[in-house]
Amino acid sequence: MTVKEYNNAVDIYSDGIYRFAIKHLRNEMLADDVVQETFAKVWQKHEDIQGSKVKSYLFTTAYTSILDVIKKEKRSGDMENVSQQQAGSSDIPNFDIQQHLEQALNTLPEVQKSAVLLRDYEGYSYDEIADILELNASQVKVYIFRARKSLKAYLKRIDILV
Template sequence: MKKYNFRNDILPLKNELYQLALRITLNDAEAEDVVQETMIKVWNRRDSWETIESIEAFCLTICRNLSLDKIRKTENQNLSLDNNADNSFPADNSYSSNPEEQTVQQDRLQLVRTLIGQLPEKQRSVMQLRDFEGKSYKEIAQILEISEDQVKVNLFRARQTIKKKFIETENYGL
């Protein structure tokens, strides 16, 4: 297939791998560990790189699997999303919004983060890869090792669940 170079093809993926690991593990230190373990595993499999169609999908799959292994071991699934997730959901700092509007918006974003954190693992992974990482259905299917139809179904269900719970909470409170 293609000849890959660790420095030029794989090392630049470390930020993307970190974001994926962070969204799954919800912990900065664990995400860093996962990325390091991913790089080691990819390096150790360098003899089979020529047979890999997409090195990015290969790396993301390893990262995802290691992240899932981490959270299974530490049982961190009930934590909210990343403490520094403000990068994912930037606050509206425009001059037109007053402090009350900003507080309401921040509360809503925190609610969405919490709701995403409560999704089943597969739905959460699909939603994160599609809506936060901007991956295509085909790429997500390769990374998660499921069909494109399963990607679409999981994404639809995740969005519907978030929407339903958000509306319920907004209308009736916690």
């Protein structure tokens, strides 16, 4: 990957990486750290990364960084007190169902959450998600099915779905 391709990747994918991180971490600063760490790691290996694979590599790296942050924050107990800050530049559709869905998303295990986010936000196929999350496609499919059931159950529990 050339420097130009790398900089193009910054333009194209940093928003998605930031969104991916902030949906997991619910904290702007932590999400920003993840984005910077992700691109720093990708830059270190940019000569070995093909330009066509950079998006997958970015999300894989971001996912690993997110899990590291979650483990670290949970150990220190901060994650429980993290205020649900949303990025100032976020533009969540003002639909109740979506807001509740965001909350429901946070009840999912991280791997299911990642699979759903990559599927719904980034439009990845099962194979691509499997590549990013280092699973196989069947596992991803199962996780997504389980996640859908959990989301539906959550929304139904709070009487959003009638």
